[in-house]
Amino acid sequence: MTTILWWIRRDLRLHDHPALDYALQRGRVIPVFILDEVLLKNEASFRKNFLFSGLRVLDTELRKRGSRLIVRRGDPQVELVHLLRETSADEIVALEDYTPYARLRDERIRKTLPLRLFVGNTVYPPSMVVKSDGTPYTVFTPFSKAWKALPVVSPPVSSLPERFPAVPDEILSGSLPEAVSPEGFPPGEMEAINRMEKFLSGSVGQYAELRNRLDQDGTSMLSPYFRFGMLSPRVAVSRVWKIMQEPLLPEEKKGCETWLNELIWREFYISILYHFPHVLKMAFNPAHRDIEWRHAPKDLDAWKEGLTGYPVVDAAMRQLRTSGWMHNRARMIVASFLSKDLLINWQEGERWFMQWLIDGDPASNNGGWQWTAGVGTDAAPYFRIFNPVLQSARFDPHGHFIRKWVPELRNVPEEYIHSPWTMPLSLQFSSGVQIGKNYPAPIVMHHEVKSRVLEAYRKAQKLSLS
DNA sequence: TGAAATGTTGGGGCG
DNA sequence: ACGCCCCAACATTTC
Numbered sequence: 001m002t003t004i005l006w007w008i009r010r011d012l013r014l015h016d017h018p019a020l021d022y023a024l025q026r027g028r029v030i031p032v033f034i035l036d037e038v039l040l041k042n043e044a045s046f047r048k049n050f051l052f053s054g055l056r057v058l059d060t061e062l063r064k065r066g067s068r069l070i071v072r073r074g075d076p077q078v079e080l081v082h083l084l085r086e087t088s089a090d091e092i093v094a095l096e097d098y099t100p101y102a103r104l105r106d107e108r109i110r111k112t113l114p115l116r117l118f119v120g121n122t123v124y125p126p127s128m129v130v131k132s133d134g135t136p137y138t139v140f141t142p143f144s145k146a147w148k149a150l151p152v153v154s155p156p157v158s159s160l161p162e163r164f165p166a167v168p169d170e171i172l173s174g175s176l177p178e179a180v181s182p183e184g185f186p187p188g189e190m191e192a193i194n195r196m197e198k199f200l201s202g203s204v205g206q207y208a209e210l211r212n213r214l215d216q217d218g219t220s221m222l223s224p225y226f227r228f229g230m231l232s233p234r235v236a237v238s239r240v241w242k243i244m245q246e247p248l249l250p251e252e253k254k255g256c257e258t259w260l261n262e263l264i265w266r267e268f269y270i271s272i273l274y275h276f277p278h279v280l281k282m283a284f285n286p287a288h289r290d291i292e293w294r295h296a297p298k299d300l301d302a303w304k305e306g307l308t309g310y311p312v313v314d315a316a317m318r319q320l321r322t323s324g325w326m327h328n329r330a331r332m333i334v335a336s337f338l339s340k341d342l343l344i345n346w347q348e349g350e351r352w353f354m355q356w357l358i359d360g361d362p363a364s365n366n367g368g369w370q371w372t373a374g375v376g377t378d379a380a381p382y383f384r385i386f387n388p389v390l391q392s393a394r395f396d397p398h399g400h401f402i403r404k405w406v407p408e409l410r411n412v413p414e415e416y417i418h419s420p421w422t423m424p425l426s427l428q429f430s431s432g433v434q435i436g437k438n439y440p441a442p443i444v445m446h447h448e449v450k451s452r453v454l455e456a457y458r459k460a461q462k463l464s465l466s
Numbered sequence: 467t468g469a470a471a472t473g474t475t476g477g478g479g480c481g
Numbered sequence: 482a483c484g485c486c487c488c489a490a491c492a493t494t495t496c
Contacts, residue, residue, distance in 0.1 A: 212467080332467065371467085383496045384468050391468085450469095454496065 002027040003087055005080070007034070007094040008069075009102070011121060011229030012054045013189040014061060016155040018118035019093040028165040030087050031062055034080070035073040035177075039101070046324030046358045047227075052179030054187035054228055059176075061188075067164035071174035077109050084113065086171060095120040095229070098270050099362050100277040122267050123153055123234050126274035129267070136275035138284075138377040143271070144264045152241065155234045160189075182324045182358055185224050192225035196236060200243055207255035212329045214312070214401035219328065220259065223359035226266065237263055269367030272377055279366055283375035288382065291375075291460040293345040302443050303338050304352055306406070309435075309442035311418060312392035313337050315405035322405070324358040329395050335372035336386035340453045341444050346373035374457070382457040387446055392418040408432075408439045 004023040008031060011017060023029040033055055040048065059069035072079040080092060092115045097106070109115050119125045129147050130136050137143035181187045199220040203210065210218025225231040237260065244256045276284060283289045302308050306317035316330035326334075331353075339346040350369040354360045370376025374384065396402060399417030403410050409420060411431040416423045421435045421442055428434050435441050 329467085336468090380467075381496090385496090386467095387469060450496085458496095 002091070003089040004029055005083055005087065005089045005092040006031045007076075007080070007092050007115075008032065008058070009094060009097055010227070011095045012051075012058050012187075013192075013230050013232060014058075014160040015189055015193070016120070016232035016235045017095070018120045019095050019116075020161070021156075022116075022118065023093050024161055024164070026091075029067070030070060030083075030089060030167050030171065031058075031067060031164075032070045032072065032080075032083060034076045035071065036076055037074070042354070044324070044355050044357060044360055046182045046356060047360055048177075049179040050181055050185060050187055050224055050324075050358050051228055052177050053181040054230060055176055056179070057188035061160075062164060065162065065164045066166050068167050068173055070167065070171055071176050073174070076105060077113070080109065080113055080115075087168070090114065091116060093118065096125060097121060098126055098274045100273070100280065103274075120232065120234070121229060122270055123147075123237050123263075124150055124267065126267075126271035129271055136271060137268075138272070140265065140268050140378045143268050144261065147264050147267065152238075153234050154238055155232060184221075184323065184325070185358060187230065189225075189230045192222065192231035193235075195222055195225070196220065196231060196239065200239060204240075204243075204255040204259055205249065205252040208251065208258040209255075211258065212395050214316075214327050214330055214396040215398065221325075223364075224325075227359045227361050233263060233266070265367075266364060269363040272367055273363040276377075279370065279376070280362060283373075284370055284377045285375050285379065287461045287464040288373075288375035288457065289460070290463055291345075291456050293456075294343045296342065296344060299342045299443055300338075300344055300348055302440070303334070303342060303344070303349075307440050307443075308337065309421065309440040310337065310388045310392075310446075311399075311402040311406055311409055311420060312388055312396060315402045318405045320353070320356050324356055326353075326357070327401075329391075330401075331368060332372050333386055333388060333391050335369055337388055339369075339373040340385045341388070341446060341449050343449070343453050343456055346370065346375065383454060385450060385453065389418045389446065406439075 004026055006020055006023050006029050014020065020029070043051070055069060055071070062068050070083070072083065083089070092113060094115065094117055096117045096119055098121070106115065106117065124147065128150065129143060137146065199222070203218060207218060210216050222231060226233060240256050240260050244253065248256070273279060303313070303317065306314035308314055312330070313334050316326055316334045319330065320326045335346065335349055338344050338349045346369045350365055353365050357365070367376065371379050374380050374382035392402070399414055402417055409417060412420050412423070412433055413431065416427070420433060420439065423433070423435070433439050
């Protein structure tokens with residue numbers, strides 16, 4: 001009987017896991033997670049807590065099935081060598097991971113160790129969704145068309161594996177750091193699947209409409225689960241495909257299509273990072289690599305702290321630091337504010353998001369920032385600038401989102417909630433807010449800084465041509 | 467997955 | 482009945 005190390009990385013699940021399925025069919029499976037210091041030192045604490053408590057849940061699920069999770073700490077290659085010796089395993093299996101660090105790590109390990117990789121973190125591997133000449137897509141719409149034209153994937157509908165072979169007693173379990181999962185995000189695949197089913201049988205019907213509303217729970221809130229593979233993207237896609245074949249109301253159909261598109265955006269940015277790893281270091285678009293960003297530490301701090309004087313920006317930035325999550329629309333608003341209104345390098349924002357987001361993932365985070373800053377693949381044109389007041393009025397019409405995260409403004413009437421600096425002094429007094437005292441005056445005036453950013457982008461573009 | 471300025475159209479009030 | 486003007490609503494252009 002062969003023994004196989006099941007190396008878990010960002011795929012904390014027992015359902016639809018091709019590497020695990022392969023291992024279970026072959027023989028004795030030893031589930032392993034390696035705490036890699038190189039990765040952990042970059043992980044936000046919200047993310048670490050979610051990951052560690054997710055590993056605990058996985059261990060519990062494995063124990064219910066007669067197995068357990070083995071945890072090691074250190075360099076993956078070194079630890080795998082030890083583990084192969086300790087367990088006399090014949091093979092290591094894992095899911096392909098497409099970040100530059102993971103690819104390099106896996107290629108090195110594959111040179112000396114029997115590592116077999118399977119596709120499962122995406123529906124299709126990035127090498128499969130390419131143009132007919134083999135070059136990668138750099139625009140979303142053609143990418144999504146090609147993606148949708150690929151053969152339908154139908155993951156096994158069967159539930160989780162019932163029973164695992166036992167892990168020999170002499171293998172030490174190792175220890176996991178203590179962790180409490182961030183509020184609102186209980187870890188584990190059961191939770192992920194329940195969330196998805198609840199979403200697909202309910203709010204997906206209004207998703208197209210409500211997903212942008214900051215003051216409502218219109219999104220699926222599944223991103224952390226996809227981030228750590230507690231939910232299989234193939235299962236998600238095949239579930240939504242199946243629903244789309246049923247008779248649906250027009251809004252339901254629209255909602256399903258929109259949500260499916262979001263899943264494809266995820267794969268699009270994974271593919272971009274796979275084919276263009278340098279995007280982690282610079283703008284994808286060479287014309288926007290040499291923008292003269294402002295060095296403005298005070299403004300950057302105000303943005304980070306949620307003290308810009310623009311309520312919707314401040315609410316979102318405080319939501320991030322308090323909860324580890326931020327609404328997608330809010331991400332775009334604050335990203336536009338940093339890169340356009342403040343003219344601060346989007347990479348500062350990219351790094352800050354990675355420090356706090358539970359779902360922080362290099363591919364999506366980088367893609368999103370480059371998109372909003374207008375410097376990336378298929379990016380918003382650089383002159384597309386969000387007006388934070390209009391966005392706020394449109395997507396948080398009553399100011400509920402603002403009041404939740406910026407309590408200083410709790411008693412400000414709806415009329416002024418998006419731009420409190422326009423409040424007459426008497427009203428400031430009666431609503432308990434004094435602009436410039438207990439809530440900041442806007443650190444920049446949106447209409448004044450628009451020309452500054454347009455000029456900076458134009459200049460960079462001109463320089464890149466000469 | 468912008469916003470604002472500018473252009474066009476057409477209904478209705480009014481002399 | 483007719484021409485004129487106003488302006489909202491929508492479309493187009495520009496950054």
